[in-house]
Amino acid sequence: MAWIGLDIGGTKVYGAVVENEKIKAEAKRSTPSEGGPEAIIDALVGVVADLGGAKRVKGIGIGAPGLIDRKKGVLRHAPNLLAWVDETPLGPPLSALLGDVPVALGNDVEVGVLGEHRLGAARGLKNVIGMWLGTGVGGGFVADGDIHRGSHGLAGEIGHTIVHHNGRECGCGGRGHLEAYAGRRSLERRAREEAAQGRQTLLVELAGEERMKSSIFAKALEAGDPLTVEMIDEAIEAVAITVASMNTFLDLDMVVLGGGMGGRLGDFLAPRIAEQARPLMFVAGAEVRIAPSELGDAAGAAGAALMAAAAL
Amino acid sequence: MAWIGLDIGGTKVYGAVVENEKIKAEAKRSTPSEGGPEAIIDALVGVVADLGGAKRVKGIGIGAPGLIDRKKGVLRHAPNLLAWVDETPLGPPLSALLGDVPVALGNDVEVGVLGEHRLGAARGLKNVIGMWLGTGVGGGFVADGDIHRGSHGLAGEIGHTIVHHNGRECGCGGRGHLEAYAGRRSLERRAREEAAQGRQTLLVELAGEERMKSSIFAKALEAGDPLTVEMIDEAIEAVAITVASMNTFLDLDMVVLGGGMGGRLGDFLAPRIAEQARPLMFVAGAEVRIAPSELGDAAGAAGAALMAAAAL
Numbered sequence: 001m002a003w004i005g006l007d008i009g010g011t012k013v014y015g016a017v018v019e020n021e022k023i024k025a026e027a028k029r030s031t032p033s034e035g036g037p038e039a040i041i042d043a044l045v046g047v048v049a050d051l052g053g054a055k056r057v058k059g060i061g062i063g064a065p066g067l068i069d070r071k072k073g074v075l076r077h078a079p080n081l082l083a084w085v086d087e088t089p090l091g092p093p094l095s096a097l098l099g100d101v102p103v104a105l106g107n108d109v110e111v112g113v114l115g116e117h118r119l120g121a122a123r124g125l126k127n128v129i130g131m132w133l134g135t136g137v138g139g140g141f142v143a144d145g146d147i148h149r150g151s152h153g154l155a156g157e158i159g160h161t162i163v164h165h166n167g168r169e170c171g172c173g174g175r176g177h178l179e180a181y182a183g184r185r186s187l188e189r190r191a192r193e194e195a196a197q198g199r200q201t202l203l204v205e206l207a208g209e210e211r212m213k214s215s216i217f218a219k220a221l222e223a224g225d226p227l228t229v230e231m232i233d234e235a236i237e238a239v240a241i242t243v244a245s246m247n248t249f250l251d252l253d254m255v256v257l258g259g260g261m262g263g264r265l266g267d268f269l270a271p272r273i274a275e276q277a278r279p280l281m282f283v284a285g286a287e288v289r290i291a292p293s294e295l296g297d298a299a300g301a302a303g304a305a306l307m308a309a310a311a312l
Numbered sequence: 313m314a315w316i317g318l319d320i321g322g323t324k325v326y327g328a329v330v331e332n333e334k335i336k337a338e339a340k341r342s343t344p345s346e347g348g349p350e351a352i353i354d355a356l357v358g359v360v361a362d363l364g365g366a367k368r369v370k371g372i373g374i375g376a377p378g379l380i381d382r383k384k385g386v387l388r389h390a391p392n393l394l395a396w397v398d399e400t401p402l403g404p405p406l407s408a409l410l411g412d413v414p415v416a417l418g419n420d421v422e423v424g425v426l427g428e429h430r431l432g433a434a435r436g437l438k439n440v441i442g443m444w445l446g447t448g449v450g451g452g453f454v455a456d457g458d459i460h461r462g463s464h465g466l467a468g469e470i471g472h473t474i475v476h477h478n479g480r481e482c483g484c485g486g487r488g489h490l491e492a493y494a495g496r497r498s499l500e501r502r503a504r505e506e507a508a509q510g511r512q513t514l515l516v517e518l519a520g521e522e523r524m525k526s527s528i529f530a531k532a533l534e535a536g537d538p539l540t541v542e543m544i545d546e547a548i549e550a551v552a553i554t555v556a557s558m559n560t561f562l563d564l565d566m567v568v569l570g571g572g573m574g575g576r577l578g579d580f581l582a583p584r585i586a587e588q589a590r591p592l593m594f595v596a597g598a599e600v601r602i603a604p605s606e607l608g609d610a611a612g613a614a615g616a617a618l619m620a621a622a623a624l
Contacts, residue, residue, distance in 0.1 A: 144455075
């Protein structure tokens, strides 16, 4: 029994076929930045075709970056998808274009954490936090083996928990949130502000007017660019504080780092976060394992397929 | 089917009979501060006698303040019980003294949260944090209806999550923990330090050399004692930050305030914490209900009886 999972990101749509708890095929296409929801749905259909079509699959799961209505299959709000129009149905039109194959809709970070928990770095573990360091910072909590959705389906927003009360301004308008220290968009904004004030940084030299991608942060970090080192140090500290507090309250097996920044910089970040978090734990030296994502770009798509298998 | 619950506190042992999800009787005795574990076990036997004896009950649950071994019924470490000797068995000798009635051992805060969730302020709710503001600050998380124990049975230590990185020193040696701002012992230590440095405060005038009980904080607060007002304001802010972050990540229905300070000052604290937490939430203005304990001193005993009913 095969299932297809689709992960819609701001820059690419990633797809995977999962059968018997194994990833059998992967494919990706660029996410259209114009052309409306139709263009994005066309890209999904294209990825499904690249994966061999929907005929022999039991169903399709989608991880979408935003606020969703699971029951209606509507993507209600998706600020990182430029071509999207709020409140547009996503599941039903995709299903209609693919011969009425059943489609289930989920949140992109939630399916990513599910993928890592079932098939990746955290497989077999009971209590796991997935921390998705991407454009923003998302999260998911696997509690006793199941994703914790909370009382109103809003759980997981670890990026907007408070690290430094009255600290740096977050993109959401709040202050001192984890995302303000560890989200790619926050770091880019800060780099451009500092550059505008005359500070030299490789980040702006490499990115120019374009989006400051994770790969640019990786390059600038490797070159020892002082602003990059300073910001990444702050990010590591912010994540370590969050990990220490959450582990003290929730008693975890592992924290998995995913997302664009987590994927690109995970091997660098993980041991440094663990080292800084350890002395901040209540049980001094508590073993909290911090691991980079194992599935990388495929985590969300694989998790979306698994979500569909469970929901449909 | 009746069950007895016993809650061992630093100053009193509280007992309750629970039958058909209702509290049928309550009793309390002072907790001996000397005489060794035998004296404490004698006090438990006394409370059981006050409740009509163990003959017609199916079993007894105990909430103990410290580190426990559930399987062996051993209270391994209990720093707040002066007469206790670490690693002494508690369940088996009590059972033997009461005609071999089955006895289950649990953590005092965990059974308190269970009591409030099943019979008190949070009954019928799915996702609840119990915050026990007592000598220290303990906690419990009801996730989708069940107590979340974590991967090593160590979950719930909300008092040692970080509110202000590198902030005030906590009794555990850490810095900036919630307990350092909102635990009775931390507040007492700070009041005595400030008094030693010449600051006048009603807290020390009222307490003298004795323990600075919650009732003394209540009196000093009512009288408008400046140091008390300052410290309680800091405590409210610290709890509000914690509540905001936990609600953002876990999506809760309610936070229940229990414990000595929570019981004595809950009506004063709850609306002020809610007011300060609201603007700190990711979903601005998110409805988080902050409620004082409804069962008060009986919460732990009632919860211990319910724990026994479930475990035995």
